[in-house]
Amino acid sequence: MPLKWRWAIIAAVTLAALILCYPIQEKIKLGLDLKGGVHLVMRVKTDDAVKASTDLDLEVLRAELTKRGVTPETMEVTAPGRMHLKGVDSAKVSAFQDLASTQFSAYTASSHGGGEFDLAMKPARVREIRESSLRQALETIRSRIDKFGVSEQVIQQVGFAGGGDERILVQLPGIQNTERVKDLIGSPAYLEWKLVSIPPGLRPEELQSRCPTTQAQILSMFGGTLPADTELYPAEKQPTGGETVYWPCKKASPITGNDLRDSRRDIGRLGDAVVQFRLTADAGQRFEDLTRANEGQLLAILLDKKVISAPRINATIRDTGIIEGNFTIDSAEDLAIKLRSGALPAGMELLEERTVGPSLGSDSIRQGIVASVLGAALVIVFMLVYYRLAGINANLGLSLHILLLLALMGYFKATLTLPGIAGVALTIGMGVDANVLIFERIREELRLGKTVKAAVAGGFTKAFTTIVDSNVTTLIATLFLFGYGTGPVRGFAVTLCIGIIANLFAAIFFSRAIFDSLLTLRRPETLSI
Amino acid sequence: MKQLQLLTNANFNIMGKKFLFISISVVAMAASLAALVTRGLNWGVDFRGGTEVRVRFMKEPPTETIRKELEGLKLGDVNLQAIGKPEENELMIRVAQKEGEAAKQEGGLVGSGDVSQQVLKALSSERDRSEISSGKIDVNQASVGSLRDWLDTRLGAGKSDEAERAAEATIEARNARGGMFRSLEDLRGIASLSPEIQTALSEGTFVGDVAVRSMEYVGPSAGRDLVRKATWAVVLSNIGILIYIWIRFRFIWGIAGVIALVHDVVIALGGLALTQKEFSLPVVAALLTIVGYSINDTVVVFDRIRENLRLHRTKEYELVVNASINQTFSRTILTQLTVLICTAALYLYGGDRLDALSFTLLVGFISGAYSSIFVASPILVMHQRWWNERKRRKV
Numbered sequence: 001m002p003l004k005w006r007w008a009i010i011a012a013v014t015l016a017a018l019i020l021c022y023p024i025q026e027k028i029k030l031g032l033d034l035k036g037g038v039h040l041v042m043r044v045k046t047d048d049a050v051k052a053s054t055d056l057d058l059e060v061l062r063a064e065l066t067k068r069g070v071t072p073e074t075m076e077v078t079a080p081g082r083m084h085l086k087g088v089d090s091a092k093v094s095a096f097q098d099l100a101s102t103q104f105s106a107y108t109a110s111s112h113g114g115g116e117f118d119l120a121m122k123p124a125r126v127r128e129i130r131e132s133s134l135r136q137a138l139e140t141i142r143s144r145i146d147k148f149g150v151s152e153q154v155i156q157q158v159g160f161a162g163g164g165d166e167r168i169l170v171q172l173p174g175i176q177n178t179e180r181v182k183d184l185i186g187s188p189a190y191l192e193w194k195l196v197s198i199p200p201g202l203r204p205e206e207l208q209s210r211c212p213t214t215q216a217q218i219l220s221m222f223g224g225t226l227p228a229d230t231e232l233y234p235a236e237k238q239p240t241g242g243e244t245v246y247w248p249c250k251k252a253s254p255i256t257g258n259d260l261r262d263s264r265r266d267i268g269r270l271g272d273a274v275v276q277f278r279l280t281a282d283a284g285q286r287f288e289d290l291t292r293a294n295e296g297q298l299l300a301i302l303l304d305k306k307v308i309s310a311p312r313i314n315a316t317i318r319d320t321g322i323i324e325g326n327f328t329i330d331s332a333e334d335l336a337i338k339l340r341s342g343a344l345p346a347g348m349e350l351l352e353e354r355t356v357g358p359s360l361g362s363d364s365i366r367q368g369i370v371a372s373v374l375g376a377a378l379v380i381v382f383m384l385v386y387y388r389l390a391g392i393n394a395n396l397g398l399s400l401h402i403l404l405l406l407a408l409m410g411y412f413k414a415t416l417t418l419p420g421i422a423g424v425a426l427t428i429g430m431g432v433d434a435n436v437l438i439f440e441r442i443r444e445e446l447r448l449g450k451t452v453k454a455a456v457a458g459g460f461t462k463a464f465t466t467i468v469d470s471n472v473t474t475l476i477a478t479l480f481l482f483g484y485g486t487g488p489v490r491g492f493a494v495t496l497c498i499g500i501i502a503n504l505f506a507a508i509f510f511s512r513a514i515f516d517s518l519l520t521l522r523r524p525e526t527l528s529i
Numbered sequence: 530m531k532q533l534q535l536l537t538n539a540n541f542n543i544m545g546k547k548f549l550f551i552s553i554s555v556v557a558m559a560a561s562l563a564a565l566v567t568r569g570l571n572w573g574v575d576f577r578g579g580t581e582v583r584v585r586f587m588k589e590p591p592t593e594t595i596r597k598e599l600e601g602l603k604l605g606d607v608n609l610q611a612i613g614k615p616e617e618n619e620l621m622i623r624v625a626q627k628e629g630e631a632a633k634q635e636g637g638l639v640g641s642g643d644v645s646q647q648v649l650k651a652l653s654s655e656r657d658r659s660e661i662s663s664g665k666i667d668v669n670q671a672s673v674g675s676l677r678d679w680l681d682t683r684l685g686a687g688k689s690d691e692a693e694r695a696a697e698a699t700i701e702a703r704n705a706r707g708g709m710f711r712s713l714e715d716l717r718g719i720a721s722l723s724p725e726i727q728t729a730l731s732e733g734t735f736v737g738d739v740a741v742r743s744m745e746y747v748g749p750s751a752g753r754d755l756v757r758k759a760t761w762a763v764v765l766s767n768i769g770i771l772i773y774i775w776i777r778f779r780f781i782w783g784i785a786g787v788i789a790l791v792h793d794v795v796i797a798l799g800g801l802a803l804t805q806k807e808f809s810l811p812v813v814a815a816l817l818t819i820v821g822y823s824i825n826d827t828v829v830v831f832d833r834i835r836e837n838l839r840l841h842r843t844k845e846y847e848l849v850v851n852a853s854i855n856q857t858f859s860r861t862i863l864t865q866l867t868v869l870i871c872t873a874a875l876y877l878y879g880g881d882r883l884d885a886l887s888f889t890l891l892v893g894f895i896s897g898a899y900s901s902i903f904v905a906s907p908i909l910v911m912h913q914r915w916w917n918e919r920k921r922r923k924v
Contacts, residue, residue: 359708
């Protein structure tokens with residue numbers, strides 16, 4: 001290729017690189033370990049969703065069987081996606097099998113003889129439930145996190161979908177309050193309204209003034225046994241150091257979080273933080289009926305089976321209301337967010353949690369840059385001393401290499417992490433390797449008595465295969481580093497990989513162009529190398 | 530002008546002493562393995578699971594008191610370690626995963642932060658606790674959110690925006706001071722705070738003795754997964770390299786290259802076991818870099834051997850290999866020097882968070898330079914000799 005063309009390419013590449021990495025602060029994203037922030041990895045317990053679905057199917061099956069007069073001795077869910085039936089009347093076995101194969105085609109039924117059956121959910125259905133609960137969890141988390149208003153947040157699925165090993169990665173740069181984040185995204189947020197059971201002989205307001213109380217006290221109020229429709233639910237705020245306190249509530253939940261249309265933080269009558277909600281039209285009608293029929297009674301509001309508050313119904317409420325519960329501004333906001341985003345379909349297990357303070361991050365950046373600059377400066381001096389004028393060539397190549405590295409990182413939207421800085425420092429050291437290989441070859445050729453021009457050409461040609469072989473093998477290692485690495489390891493792999501590519505351009509193409517230009521312009525008899 | 534030259538006309542009889550060099554390597558590897566077996570690796574929180582809290586203290590941390598206090602909480606194995614520069618008074622507190630911790634975790638996300646919260650509580654001094662119980666808040670522990678809320682209620686209605694801005698400015702100023710205010714005087718230096726907020730802050734806040742630098746928690750199953758992934762990454766990259774060298778050179782050369790690689794990785798691991806530097810995710814990255822770099826070095830030598838074998842078909846194999854090593858000697862030394870300069874700079878000035886990574890690189894690179902010359906090539910020669918012997922016998 002003619003020299004003119006080569007310089008045109010170099011100029012174009014350099015210009016493009018400059019544009020790509022200017023301004024550098026905006027183009028290169030910093031990892032959480034440098035910027036500070038919260039990093040969470042969670043596993044969605046999709047087994048829970050499969051289990052819940054199996055439970056539901058069992059109830060449907062029970063109802064269908066009863067309709068057909070089939071009443072097995074026992075029917076139970078033995079594992080997520082598995083049911084076991086025992087004691088199906090021998091005369092009804094065919095009726096059962098008929099039902100199982102038509103209406104329960106999502107299950108494979110196997111008979112153990114003697115009226116004993118196993119029902120196993122088909123793998124396709126299991127996968128479907130897992131995938132949809134994962135998707136829903138992602139959506140729920142996303143809408144909850146969105147309210148934080150964090151820029152550059154990461155919420156994504158990692159791991160294999162449908163295999164029961166689904167993970168969700170959440171990264172929030174600039175946030176330090178991990179507890180709040182975890183509480184916000186981790187809570188199932190299942191909201192219910194339940195009427196409070198009033199013990200006989202007690203007025204609602206009397207109970208309200210006493211409650212919440214301990215289990216034993218409530219039992220004695222009811223004369224030793226709870227009514228069949230009543231259950232005890234713990235209060236959300238427990239007294240410190242004392243016994244757990246409860247509210248007696250009816251089992252049925254006439255209104256749940258699914259009936260919500262909207263919720264937001266508001267200021268209550270006393271200037272305290274409250275959560276205001278709006279119900280859907282249909283639920284509004286039910287709420288109206290419920291409140292009209294129970295005026296003066298207590299209506300408990302439960303979040304995840306815990307009673308937040310149990311206000312007295314003072315008037316008929318249609319579709320809007322408030323939830324009071326000694327909220328702070330933050331906790332009212334958080335509850336409103338959780339309610340708006342809906343309940344999580346399955347529980348989640350926290351696998352990793354990392355919080356880096358911004359001051360530690362900026363210390364790390366400073367130290368990393370000092371080390372890189374120092375390393376680069378020493379290498380530059382070393383090359384100048386050792387190769388003299390040719391050293392200038394190598395150092396120009398090194399500068400181009402670093403520029404290209406930054407530009408490519410900006411282009412690929414790569415994230416600079418702490419090990420990534422180490423990767424940059426390292427490529428500076430390794431960057432001159434190709435130059436050294438070439439220069440040493442040129443020296444060898446010169447020692448053999450070749451002319452300057454022939455020595456340069458020979459040096460480049462002979463070093464070329466070596467450079468390709470050695471860099472490709474390094475690239476192979478780097479690719480595995482990228483493929484299997486997580487977080488900072490990936491950042492390191494990216495910088496190293498990009499560094500190698502930048503290096504090849506700088507050391508072979510650019511360096512050769514300089515030599516060739518020099519040889520054409522000056523035609524030197526000797527080479528300062 | 531005379532060239533500055535380094536070993537340009539090197540003519541060492543390396544192959545003549547190949548058994549000596551191989552013995553050195555065998556001894557070094559045996560020592561590394563012994564260190565690995567007897568001392569083991571100091572697994573970091575990434576792999577072991579558990580909680581790590583890094584804090585900065587105003588004064589020298591009362592290590593013994595803290596240790597006693599934490600052990601009293603029965604959180605699990607507690608390990609305290611001073612970290613960073615001595616004048617920074619930083620402490621890394623590690624709490625190992627307790628037996629049965631995994632089962633307790635089933636409850637969900639909330640609760641996993643218990644350990645770190647308990648540790649923080651245990652760290653606060655008598656004075657800090659009494660300040661908190663008197664209703665003041667600690668500006669060294671406050672987050673933007675908590676400070677904003679506090680200011681919000683204190684300033685009264687209609688000043689939420691101002692509270693938000695002030696909270697942000699305060700935390701930013703704290704970050705600029707290394708994450709810690711030294712006294713309430715530091716707060717007065719923040720220009721953007723209005724006199725009203727200044728008064729509120731100096732009346733209702735105090736400067737705590739402890740500031741959190743970072744907090745990490747890794748669950749037990751995550752650790753196992755990371756170990757598995759890291760192992761696969763090392764194994765697969767070795768296989769990938771073996772295949773590439775096999776295609777470009779010959780199978781036995783690939784084997785020799787991979788033996789040299791394993792040699793370097795084992796020695797780097799031995800170095801980690803000896804010094805008990807923490808084995809963390811970045812160290813895995815360092816090990817894979819050693820894999821990449823060591824093979825890079827070896828391939829340069831191999832390339833020269835291949836070239837010389839083509840040029841001098843009649844010469845004895847061992848002589849050709851020896852000559853090739855000598856020809857590439859100056860390159861090996863030069864490249865090693867530049868890489869070592871950079872790695873040493875990283876080790877000395879990169880800060881403690883890069884300490885284990887740069888140490889691993891340093892050991893691995895030195896071992897890598899040695900193995901490319903003194904391990905991989907002798908294996909080629911020994912193999913060739915065995916091959917010739919076999920051929921002779923067959924004939």
